[in-house]
Amino acid sequence: MKTIKVGLLGIGTVGAGTFNVLKRNQEEISRRAGHGIEIVMVADLDVARAKELVGTHCEVVSDGNLVVSNPEIDIVVELIGGYGIAKDLVLKAIANGKHVVTANKALLATHGDEIFQAAQNKGVMVAYEAAVAGGIPIIKALREGLTANRIEWIAGIINGTTNFILSEMRDKGLDFDTVLKEAQRLGYAEADPTFDIEGVDAAHKATLMAAIAFGIPVQFDKAHVEGITKLEAVDIRYAEQLGYRIKLLGIAKRTSQGIELRVHPTLIPAKRLIANVEGAMNAVLVQGDAVGATLYYGKGAGAEPTASAVIADLVDIARLADADPAHRVPHLAFQPNAMADTPILPISEVTTSYYLRMHVADKLGVLANVTSILADSTISIDAMLQKEPALGETQTDIIMLTHQTQEKNVEAAIKKIEALTTVVGKVTKIRLEHLS
Numbered sequence: 001m002k003t004i005k006v007g008l009l010g011i012g013t014v015g016a017g018t019f020n021v022l023k024r025n026q027e028e029i030s031r032r033a034g035h036g037i038e039i040v041m042v043a044d045l046d047v048a049r050a051k052e053l054v055g056t057h058c059e060v061v062s063d064g065n066l067v068v069s070n071p072e073i074d075i076v077v078e079l080i081g082g083y084g085i086a087k088d089l090v091l092k093a094i095a096n097g098k099h100v101v102t103a104n105k106a107l108l109a110t111h112g113d114e115i116f117q118a119a120q121n122k123g124v125m126v127a128y129e130a131a132v133a134g135g136i137p138i139i140k141a142l143r144e145g146l147t148a149n150r151i152e153w154i155a156g157i158i159n160g161t162t163n164f165i166l167s168e169m170r171d172k173g174l175d176f177d178t179v180l181k182e183a184q185r186l187g188y189a190e191a192d193p194t195f196d197i198e199g200v201d202a203a204h205k206a207t208l209m210a211a212i213a214f215g216i217p218v219q220f221d222k223a224h225v226e227g228i229t230k231l232e233a234v235d236i237r238y239a240e241q242l243g244y245r246i247k248l249l250g251i252a253k254r255t256s257q258g259i260e261l262r263v264h265p266t267l268i269p270a271k272r273l274i275a276n277v278e279g280a281m282n283a284v285l286v287q288g289d290a291v292g293a294t295l296y297y298g299k300g301a302g303a304e305p306t307a308s309a310v311i312a313d314l315v316d317i318a319r320l321a322d323a324d325p326a327h328r329v330p331h332l333a334f335q336p337n338a339m340a341d342t343p344i345l346p347i348s349e350v351t352t353s354y355y356l357r358m359h360v361a362d363k364l365g366v367l368a369n370v371t372s373i374l375a376d377s378t379i380s381i382d383a384m385l386q387k388e389p390a391l392g393e394t395q396t397d398i399i400m401l402t403h404q405t406q407e408k409n410v411e412a413a414i415k416k417i418e419a420l421t422t423v424v425g426k427v428t429k430i431r432l433e434h435l436s
């Protein structure tokens with residue numbers, strides 16, 4: 001039995017998880033792969049820590065260039081993160097004829113086309129199961145299991161950190177910063193946690209899923225990205241009263257006009273399975289024309305769940321390394337010469353339903369004014385909640401849920417509503433998806 005030699009770039013949270021799981025399950029993994037798989041060299045800036053983790057099992061260096069240029073190494077696993085040195089080392093590994101496994105969604109969502117093209121030219125594989133929804137085999141499902149389908153839409157809770165923050169704030173009444181620190185301590189958050197809380201990490205993952213679902217290039221720059229930092233506790237409460245939960249969703253949807261690619265807090269009916277995904281768990285709902293809805297659930301972050309996906313990629317490569325490159329699963333699921341140029345729609349062209357909260361003077365006629373503005377904009381109301389003013393107050397909240405309409409219609413109506421003298425301050429708008 002041949003042993004496939006692996007070089008590891010970065011032995012932090014995911015790197016250490018990969019090393020440990022590979023060692024622990026070595027025999028089982030070899031029986032599946034048909035080859036031994038062994039990490040023979042590790043590069044990490046923190047050499048002392050790395051040596052402590054790997055013991056005498058393999059060589060430890062500080063310079064990743066020594067890994068990507070080592071002629072002994074068949075597969076390079078990139079677990080450093082970011083688009084700087086990681087990109088350089090991945091491209092060098094490919095140029096040296098090595099297969100690459102990476103968990104780096106930031107790198108692939110921004111430079112994926114260049115990297116996949118380089119790999120294609122060189123006849124090597126770049127595998128990235130860990131880059132989307134950690135341990136959930138969603139790349140495998142989209143690229144292979146669902147290949148018969150025309151994918152209609154994907155909606156996912158694909159950032160563990162933000163889902164953990166929303167759950168802990170709601171269930172334990174903890175404040176945002178405390179929960180974020182805990183997510184960092186548990187190894188869920190990105191090196192720069194603004195990527196998590198501002199929706200960027202989820203958008204990287206949604207970008208990759210959109211590419212493999214619709215056969216389009218990776219276009220992170222066209223994604224609409226909103227995080228959870230502007231979300232207010234009052235809206236989470238009102239949403240619950242109306243039978244909804246608020247989740248940070250990554251959405252990729254095919255429409256007759258183009259593709260919607262967006263990440264934002266979203267109201268979803270509380271009765272949906274995905275609305276009950278809590279903590280750092282991830283879930284991805286995929287609607288295919290033949291299969292209907294399928295739901296994938298599991299740990300989207302953390303050392304060993306992510307290592308599970310990294311090692312699955314190592315086994316895939318071990319099995320396919322000797323196959324004719326033309327017969328491998330294409331990097332982006334569709335053959336490189338069959339990619340579509342379907343446009344990604346600007347957010348103004350997106351069609352969805354909306355939650356609107358406005359603070360109003362408790363006067364006769366206010367509601368009529370607001371509803372007539374919505375009616376003039378052909379926006380119909382699905383549900384409404386009007387709060388009684390608190391004792392001694394003369395102002396109150398009105399919450400409206402709309403039927404589907406285009407974002408630009410809603411924006412125009414909000415401007416008119418905000419201009420009413422009886423409406424105080426800004427209207428809060430949160431998108432709503434029924435996911436059915």
Ligand SMILES: NC(=O)C1=CN([C@@H]2O[C@H](COP(=O)(O)OP(=O)(O)OC[C@H]3O[C@@H](n4cnc5c(N)ncnc54)[C@H](O)[C@@H]3O)[C@@H](O)[C@H]2O)C=CC1
Nearest residue numbers: 010011012013014043044045079080081103104301302306
């Ligand atoms: N932590 C998680 O739950 C998940 C992380 N990912 C991705 O996996 C990758 C790694 O993430 P983590 O393990 O969490 O990060 P980490 O920060 O724990 O580990 C990164 C490691 O790379 C090392 N490093 C930094 N610069 C280096 C350089 N120039 N040369 C050699 N080593 C260098 C650091 O010393 C550190 O040990 C990132 O792309 C991340 O987005 C993906 C899914 C889940």
Ligand SMILES: N[C@@H](CC=O)C(=O)O
Nearest residue numbers: 159160161188190301
């Ligand atoms: N920071 C990410 C880690 C996995 O991709 C998250 O919180 O989901």
Ligand code: NA
Nearest residue numbers: 129132134136
């Ligand atoms: Na995955």
